[in-house]
Amino acid sequence: MDDILSTPRRLRCTRCATDVIGRQWPGQDIGWGLCQSCIEPCKQHAGSEEEFRVTHGVQGVHFDIQSITPSDNEASEREWLEDSRDGRFSRVAVGREDSVWVCNACGQDDADPWEYGCEHCDEKADAY
Ligand SMILES: [Zn+2]
Numbered sequence: 001m002d003d004i005l006s007t008p009r010r011l012r013c014t015r016c017a018t019d020v021i022g023r024q025w026p027g028q029d030i031g032w033g034l035c036q037s038c039i040e041p042c043k044q045h046a047g048s049e050e051e052f053r054v055t056h057g058v059q060g061v062h063f064d065i066q067s068i069t070p071s072d073n074e075a076s077e078r079e080w081l082e083d084s085r086d087g088r089f090s091r092v093a094v095g096r097e098d099s100v101w102v103c104n105a106c107g108q109d110d111a112d113p114w115e116y117g118c119e120h121c122d123e124k125a126d127a128y
Protein backbone atom coordinates (compact mmCIF):
# COMPACT_ATOMS: atom_id res chain seq x y z
CA MET A 1 0.00 0.00 0.00
CA ASP A 2 2.80 2.48 -0.71
CA ASP A 3 0.26 4.14 -2.99
CA ILE A 4 -0.95 6.17 0.00
CA LEU A 5 2.37 8.00 0.23
CA SER A 6 2.63 8.86 -3.45
CA THR A 7 2.63 12.49 -4.59
CA PRO A 8 -0.78 13.91 -5.44
CA ARG A 9 -1.22 14.34 -9.15
CA ARG A 10 -3.68 15.76 -11.60
CA LEU A 11 -6.51 13.34 -12.15
CA ARG A 12 -9.80 13.56 -13.95
CA CYS A 13 -13.06 13.15 -12.05
CA THR A 14 -14.63 9.86 -12.99
CA ARG A 15 -18.13 11.33 -12.76
CA CYS A 16 -17.95 14.86 -14.24
CA ALA A 17 -14.49 14.86 -15.92
CA THR A 18 -13.13 18.02 -14.28
CA ASP A 19 -9.44 18.21 -13.41
CA VAL A 20 -8.76 17.49 -9.78
CA ILE A 21 -5.69 16.87 -7.61
CA GLY A 22 -5.72 13.49 -5.93
CA ARG A 23 -3.89 10.21 -5.60
CA GLN A 24 -4.43 7.22 -7.80
CA TRP A 25 -6.70 4.66 -6.12
CA PRO A 26 -5.97 1.08 -7.27
CA GLY A 27 -9.69 0.40 -7.65
CA GLN A 28 -9.99 3.26 -10.13
CA ASP A 29 -8.81 3.36 -13.75
CA ILE A 30 -5.39 5.03 -14.18
CA GLY A 31 -5.72 8.80 -14.38
CA TRP A 32 -9.19 8.97 -12.88
CA GLY A 33 -10.19 10.29 -9.48
CA LEU A 34 -13.03 12.08 -7.78
CA CYS A 35 -13.71 15.79 -7.43
CA GLN A 36 -15.08 17.66 -4.44
CA SER A 37 -18.59 18.14 -5.76
CA CYS A 38 -19.04 14.52 -6.83
CA ILE A 39 -18.25 13.03 -3.42
CA GLU A 40 -21.80 13.18 -2.08
CA PRO A 41 -23.58 11.97 -5.25
CA CYS A 42 -21.12 9.09 -5.56
CA LYS A 43 -21.61 8.16 -1.92
CA GLN A 44 -25.32 7.93 -2.47
CA HIS A 45 -24.83 6.01 -5.66
CA ALA A 46 -22.56 3.51 -3.90
CA GLY A 47 -25.20 2.84 -1.24
CA SER A 48 -22.79 2.30 1.64
CA GLU A 49 -19.58 3.84 2.97
CA GLU A 50 -17.82 0.54 2.44
CA GLU A 51 -18.89 0.19 -1.18
CA PHE A 52 -17.90 3.82 -1.79
CA ARG A 53 -14.44 3.28 -0.30
CA VAL A 54 -13.83 0.19 -2.41
CA THR A 55 -14.64 2.17 -5.56
CA HIS A 56 -13.07 5.56 -4.82
CA GLY A 57 -10.53 5.17 -2.01
CA VAL A 58 -10.00 7.10 1.18
CA GLN A 59 -11.27 10.64 1.65
CA GLY A 60 -8.40 13.10 2.25
CA VAL A 61 -5.91 10.64 0.78
CA HIS A 62 -7.12 9.75 -2.69
CA PHE A 63 -9.66 12.51 -3.16
CA ASP A 64 -10.74 15.63 -1.30
CA ILE A 65 -7.14 16.69 -0.66
CA GLN A 66 -7.62 20.11 0.93
CA SER A 67 -4.09 21.48 1.04
CA ILE A 68 -3.27 21.14 -2.63
CA THR A 69 -5.59 22.62 -5.21
CA PRO A 70 -4.88 23.06 -8.93
CA SER A 71 -4.77 26.85 -8.51
CA ASP A 72 -2.09 26.65 -5.78
CA ASN A 73 -0.07 24.59 -8.17
CA GLU A 74 -0.44 27.12 -10.92
CA ALA A 75 0.67 30.02 -8.73
CA SER A 76 3.90 28.29 -7.81
CA GLU A 77 4.69 27.75 -11.47
CA ARG A 78 5.18 31.47 -12.07
CA GLU A 79 8.53 31.81 -13.73
CA TRP A 80 10.44 34.78 -15.12
CA LEU A 81 10.70 34.69 -18.93
CA GLU A 82 12.07 38.02 -20.17
CA ASP A 83 12.27 41.76 -19.52
CA SER A 84 10.94 44.49 -21.77
CA ARG A 85 13.47 46.71 -23.56
CA ASP A 86 14.43 48.92 -20.62
CA GLY A 87 13.43 46.50 -17.89
CA ARG A 88 10.37 48.30 -16.59
CA PHE A 89 8.15 45.32 -17.39
CA SER A 90 8.79 41.60 -17.03
CA ARG A 91 7.02 38.71 -18.68
CA VAL A 92 6.36 35.76 -16.37
CA ALA A 93 4.85 32.37 -17.13
CA VAL A 94 1.52 31.72 -15.48
CA GLY A 95 0.74 28.03 -15.45
CA ARG A 96 1.88 25.88 -18.31
CA GLU A 97 0.91 27.83 -21.41
CA ASP A 98 0.04 31.37 -20.39
CA SER A 99 2.26 34.32 -19.69
CA VAL A 100 1.57 37.80 -18.43
CA TRP A 101 3.48 41.09 -18.32
CA VAL A 102 4.10 42.45 -14.85
CA CYS A 103 4.78 46.12 -14.15
CA ASN A 104 8.02 46.34 -12.19
CA ALA A 105 7.09 49.74 -10.74
CA CYS A 106 4.00 48.54 -8.88
CA GLY A 107 4.03 44.77 -9.30
CA GLN A 108 0.65 44.66 -11.02
CA ASP A 109 -0.20 41.97 -13.61
CA ASP A 110 -1.64 42.64 -17.05
CA ALA A 111 0.63 45.51 -18.05
CA ASP A 112 1.15 46.23 -21.74
CA PRO A 113 4.74 47.23 -22.63
CA TRP A 114 3.79 47.97 -26.26
CA GLU A 115 0.92 50.38 -26.10
CA TYR A 116 -0.68 51.18 -22.77
CA GLY A 117 2.05 50.58 -20.22
CA CYS A 118 0.60 49.98 -16.76
CA GLU A 119 -2.92 51.17 -16.14
CA HIS A 120 -2.40 50.71 -12.43
CA CYS A 121 0.39 53.22 -11.76
CA ASP A 122 0.56 54.95 -15.17
CA GLU A 123 4.02 53.62 -16.00
CA LYS A 124 4.50 54.41 -19.71
CA ALA A 125 4.74 51.78 -22.40
CA ASP A 126 8.30 51.03 -23.36
CA ALA A 127 8.22 49.90 -27.00
CA TYR A 128 9.45 46.40 -26.38
ZN1 LIG B 1 -16.75 15.46 -10.40
Ligand SMILES: [Zn+2]
Nearest residue numbers: 103106118121
Ligand atom coordinates in the same frame (compact mmCIF):
# COMPACT_ATOMS: atom_id res chain seq x y z
ZN1 LIG C 1 2.40 49.71 -12.53
